[in-house]
Amino acid sequence: MPERQERDLDALFEEVIRDHGPRLQAIARGIxxxxxxxxxxxxxxxxxxxxxxxxxxxxxxxxxVRRAVVNEALRLLRRPAMGSLDQFDMGAEAxxxxxxVQNETVEQVRKAIDQLPNHFRAALVLCEYEGLSYxxxxxxxxxxxxxxxxxxFRGRRQLxxxxxxxxxxxxxxxxxx
Amino acid sequence: MVNEQDIELLDxxxxxxxxxxxxxxxxxxxxxxxxxxxxxxxxxxxRALRMQVWKACEPIVxxxxxxxxxxxxxxxxxxxLISILDYRQxxxxxxxxxxxxxxxxxxxxxxxxxxxxxxxxxxxxxARFITQQPxxxxxxxxxxxxxxxxxxxxxxxxxxxxxxxxxxxxxxKLQLQASPAR
Numbered sequence: 001m002p003e004r005q006e007r008d009l010d011a012l013f014e015e016v017i018r019d020h021g022p023r024l025q026a027i028a029r030g031i032x033x034x035x036x037x038x039x040x041x042x043x044x045x046x047x048x049x050x051x052x053x054x055x056x057x058x059x060x061x062x063x064x065v066r067r068a069v070v071n072e073a074l075r076l077l078r079r080p081a082m083g084s085l086d087q088f089d090m091g092a093e094a095x096x097x098x099x100x101v102q103n104e105t106v107e108q109v110r111k112a113i114d115q116l117p118n119h120f121r122a123a124l125v126l127c128e129y130e131g132l133s134y135x136x137x138x139x140x141x142x143x144x145x146x147x148x149x150x151x152x153f154r155g156r157r158q159l160x161x162x163x164x165x166x167x168x169x170x171x172x173x174x175x176x177x
Numbered sequence: 178m179v180n181e182q183d184i185e186l187l188d189x190x191x192x193x194x195x196x197x198x199x200x201x202x203x204x205x206x207x208x209x210x211x212x213x214x215x216x217x218x219x220x221x222x223x224r225a226l227r228m229q230v231w232k233a234c235e236p237i238v239x240x241x242x243x244x245x246x247x248x249x250x251x252x253x254x255x256x257x258l259i260s261i262l263d264y265r266q267x268x269x270x271x272x273x274x275x276x277x278x279x280x281x282x283x284x285x286x287x288x289x290x291x292x293x294x295x296x297x298x299x300x301x302x303x304a305r306f307i308t309q310q311p312x313x314x315x316x317x318x319x320x321x322x323x324x325x326x327x328x329x330x331x332x333x334x335x336x337x338x339x340x341x342x343x344x345x346x347x348x349x350k351l352q353l354q355a356s357p358a359r
Contacts, residue, residue, distance in 0.1 A: 010252065014245050017241050017248075018241050018242075018245065021239055021241030021244065022235055022236050022241070025234075025235075025236045025240060026234040027234075030230075030234045039240045042244060043240075043247055046244050046248065047248065047251065050248050050251065050252075103229070105226060106230060106233070109227060109230050110230045113230055125231065127192060128224065128227055128228065128231060129231035133194065134192070134194055149185075149189075152188070153185055156223070157184075159227070160223065163223075
């Protein structure tokens, strides 16, 4: 690759990361939950992508980087379980962004989301947080549009069920008091 | 009564996945069906809770510069590595040439074949076999070939007569006996 093109690509790469870094980290956090540090997920994804940057078409850089982050997050989750950060009592020392989750109901929703199958969670993050259309999500995850709809729909229904169980168990505790 | 298909329809409406006609149909039903309207309100509330979770995923500290620094460091390392590799390749090539030269020199010097038959082609093994072969219709007519155990040619001479060839063969045999192969 000519040196000038190489420099342009490097500049583009840095621009995408600068412009969308926090968003990429939020996507990573949404998918890996507290099992892995999201900043490490993004760093690894970005590093891998940079290493093979010449293989890709950079006409749409954000989807490319986002896909790398999603794939890296899902790749990590496919590895044998090493214990989630929750298990190490990260409650008090949790990353600062976790401190925003104060409301108990929201915390229950977060826990319920964490229990979803990884691919359902990835589809939901891309749909609700990123606001991507079904065809865009299908492209990101390398699946069909029908599969995308199914994953999102089932993910939401499973969440409903988990939260209904939470409400029921909460009520029963209240009744026992 | 709202069924699963209705819920899916409302989900798609909230996701913005319906075309204009389908959207209008959903709005009509929301206006006329209280159960549908209630299900819609529940879905919206659930979505709002999930949005709080997604928003809570956003970092307070922006790590972008850290990632960029890592990439820049990687770029520098790659550049440095490439120049080192070029330099190493040159050194490796030079070292390989020297090693081959030294090995060849020692090998040849230690080769029984080389010492036994002055001027002979350096063989990989000491001389073992001597063959005489008549050459039909040509002068000189006899070829004497000295080869090692692997069949590599160590020496080759042509003679006009069988007697000359025989004499040379005897000489070689004497040399081999005087300096046996190691």
